[in-house]
Amino acid sequence: MELKTLSDLEIITTSNSKINEVDFENLTFGTVFTDHMLVCDFENGKWEKPVIKPYAPFLIDPSAKVFHYGQAIFEGMKAFKDEQDDVWLFRPDENFHRFNKSATRMAMPEVPEDVFMGGLHKLLEIEKEWVKKGKGNTLYIRPFMIATGHGVIAAPSQSYRFMIILSPARAYYSGEVKVVIAEHFSRAANGGIGAAKAAGNYSAQFYPTKLANDQGYQQIIWTDDATHTKLEEAGTMNVFFRINDTIYTAPTSERILDGVTRKSVIELAKKENINVEVRSVLVEELIAAAKDGSLKEIFGAGTAAVINPIVGFGYKEEYFELPKIENSMALEIKEKLTNIQYKLAEDTFGWTVKI
Amino acid sequence: MELKTLSDLEIITTSNSKINEVDFENLTFGTVFTDHMLVCDFENGKWEKPVIKPYAPFLIDPSAKVFHYGQAIFEGMKAFKDEQDDVWLFRPDENFHRFNKSATRMAMPEVPEDVFMGGLHKLLEIEKEWVKKGKGNTLYIRPFMIATGHGVIAAPSQSYRFMIILSPARAYYSGEVKVVIAEHFSRAANGGIGAAKAAGNYSAQFYPTKLANDQGYQQIIWTDDATHTKLEEAGTMNVFFRINDTIYTAPTSERILDGVTRKSVIELAKKENINVEVRSVLVEELIAAAKDGSLKEIFGAGTAAVINPIVGFGYKEEYFELPKIENSMALEIKEKLTNIQYKLAEDTFGWTVKI
Numbered sequence A, B: 001m002e003l004k005t006l007s008d009l010e011i012i013t014t015s016n017s018k019i020n021e022v023d024f025e026n027l028t029f030g031t032v033f034t035d036h037m038l039v040c041d042f043e044n045g046k047w048e049k050p051v052i053k054p055y056a057p058f059l060i061d062p063s064a065k066v067f068h069y070g071q072a073i074f075e076g077m078k079a080f081k082d083e084q085d086d087v088w089l090f091r092p093d094e095n096f097h098r099f100n101k102s103a104t105r106m107a108m109p110e111v112p113e114d115v116f117m118g119g120l121h122k123l124l125e126i127e128k129e130w131v132k133k134g135k136g137n138t139l140y141i142r143p144f145m146i147a148t149g150h151g152v153i154a155a156p157s158q159s160y161r162f163m164i165i166l167s168p169a170r171a172y173y174s175g176e177v178k179v180v181i182a183e184h185f186s187r188a189a190n191g192g193i194g195a196a197k198a199a200g201n202y203s204a205q206f207y208p209t210k211l212a213n214d215q216g217y218q219q220i221i222w223t224d225d226a227t228h229t230k231l232e233e234a235g236t237m238n239v240f241f242r243i244n245d246t247i248y249t250a251p252t253s254e255r256i257l258d259g260v261t262r263k264s265v266i267e268l269a270k271k272e273n274i275n276v277e278v279r280s281v282l283v284e285e286l287i288a289a290a291k292d293g294s295l296k297e298i299f300g301a302g303t304a305a306v307i308n309p310i311v312g313f314g315y316k317e318e319y320f321e322l323p324k325i326e327n328s329m330a331l332e333i334k335e336k337l338t339n340i341q342y343k344l345a346e347d348t349f350g351w352t353v354k355i
């Protein structure tokens, strides 16, 4: 793809790369960052010149609105290296558009395409050594925007900072994942910000997730907050339920993030002639299906883990183990999807974008 | 009051006070800060030594969890100076306990009383010149805590920073306040974090509030997100409705902040033999009362504005003007409350605490 035009980008490179200190075989997700970051400030109603510079802490006022009112959004995407050493993105336009949708919901300015996309392309060119070849290796990309304006009054900031930081990562594998279905806590309100990748949505889940962890569950499947009867999504994944040979996933709504992986799974499943239905699955349906044996699989879908098969779920003190099956649709879909991402299979969808 | 013991507090004062540059007659709420701030870091499972030092920006990593997951909480309190030049706090224990309740809900460590209270007392001693005499003058106090741990994975931080910053303020007066009743958007979910002073709750309201502003309303009265039939609270105020000679306010819940002003209004009203009922008021009740003339007053109650009388409200394209009345309970309560705060009347409740 053509690099989006970027009128004016300043680049300050470091001569001191950390890359040789990094053990790429033993990475903890999201903890190691590359040598450079992109920074672009919004002041006086307009975006200033973006800068790529050495990754480093920055100065911020104690009264910055991000600290007090949580005016902050982010995205999560990945870069992959193919066998020819080319670096690829997966449906980056989806992330760009979702980022600006989140910005609008959080009363923040939209980030221009040349800053987000052009800046990202340039940053990845500079950091391409950090993307390692071989399935399972990725460079996780974290664009984010924070409110930097000063003042402890609950009103939108006048100043913002947009940044992109990059973190090399191995495929996110979290062992055997057991989930618990939310009975009391919830992640999003009707008319709230659940559909935005707003910072506050995530910390809100930490405490309930800790309680779930204490009971032996790694994640929570959230239900609608009004009735706790509809299955919605997990912490950072949309969720699919396979009952007999159909996979079901909740429709996106104001409460549910419109995941890129989710929509790719749906398109891929259709192409592979897997029955897929987008509709709310009720908790009672799930329990009934678990009891009569028609529930075959549950899996999460999200950028970090791609597809995360779930081995069992808890609900009201009861634990339901999922059957061990031979022809897992989750694994089949994961294989197809990652083959496209790593350019090991033809991308008939046009999802991959070359740097 | 005795200063709470504070084992170990480092104090670094500035010789360069900004106080003479400040126009105390023309302050914009929350924009001017005093010379010093309190900082206390939580690392490796424990709170380090608190430090009072010159107010200044600080360095923070781009991957700090506060930026990505909104793990941040705050409090809002005020200091008042009486005619004898003594400085007083109003029910500070309430804020301290609520702060730690918020911390628990957001999976953050509780702040020890000697750091929060002891640190605040010491800071106020140093900054007492910033508290001006005379009703209407206050020093707004902003304790807050942010997640400083590095890493872009959605899990609680291991490091935190607790800070207190101070901002001189005049009584918050925002002109004639009209409110609109939320029909679609909402601020809190059942099982969510509405009862915590968590940063993310506030930015979530910015966009709907902007839409309300565009329609000529300054604030939104939030309703329950499931049915939008119950009146709950406003952006940073609890809300009271006076129907005939009774004032009503919603019970606190998981969705509603347990306001210090709200509970003080309730206690004060009881003492003054004003009928007060804590129960949900329905939107349809309010409309009916507005139509038959039994709705006399609506007012907000919160630390910043103390009591904020509302002149009218909108609902579904209709605007309801409140009557101009002689014996406003809102103003009577405001007078009594501020007299206690400024030590102009006897504090029979034991609410005021001397620095």
Ligand SMILES: Cc1ncc(COP(=O)(O)O)c(C=O)c1O
Pocket (backbone or CB within 6 Å): A076, A197, A233, A234, A235, A236, A237, A238, A257, A258, A259, A260, A261, A262, A301, A302, A303, A304
């Ligand atoms: C709440 C939530 N749901 C689902 C997802 C999955 O979205 P995506 O597939 O675009 O990564 C995410 C993001 O990672 C998320 O934060």
Ligand SMILES: Cc1ncc(COP(=O)(O)O)c(C=O)c1O
Pocket (backbone or CB within 6 Å): B076, B197, B233, B234, B235, B236, B237, B238, B257, B258, B259, B260, B261, B262, B301, B302, B303, B304
């Ligand atoms: C959401 C919300 N409701 C109500 C209030 C009023 O609480 P208090 O009287 O303790 O200031 C606040 C805080 O200021 C608030 O943030």
